[in-house]
Amino acid sequence: MVPADLFRDQPVLTGARVRLEPLDAVTGEHIIEPLPNMDPEVRRLTGTHREFTEEELRRRAATRPAHHDRADWVVFSEHGACLGTVP
Numbered sequence: 001m002v003p004a005d006l007f008r009d010q011p012v013l014t015g016a017r018v019r020l021e022p023l024d025a026v027t028g029e030h031i032i033e034p035l036p037n038m039d040p041e042v043r044r045l046t047g048t049h050r051e052f053t054e055e056e057l058r059r060r061a062a063t064r065p066a067h068h069d070r071a072d073w074v075v076f077s078e079h080g081a082c083l084g085t086v087p
Contacts, residue, residue: 005068016078023072023085028061030074030082 010022021027032054043049052060064072075083 007071008068010071010073013073018078018083019076020073020086021076023061023064023074025058025062027074028058028064030076031061031085032057 012022013020070087073086075086077083
């Protein structure tokens with residue numbers, strides 16, 4: 001059985017060309033602007049059926065550290081540009 005708090009302490013993962021940081025209120029700020037205006041094809045492929053408000057996105061990002069049963073990451077390039085998320 002997998003422990004319920006398996007993802008309690010998520011480290012920053014650094015590779016040669018990308019860095020994954022746990023999604024939280026700070027890293028979530030990098031994804032606030034692109035998501036509400038998500039490309040229709042991306043919305044279709046990800047099963048997203050509605051647009052989210054900035055407040056909803058901020059609240060979701062801020063509450064991710066309290067969810068110890070999953071890992072949510074923000075992906076940054078080697079130059080610091082936000083590339084997206086990995087839930």
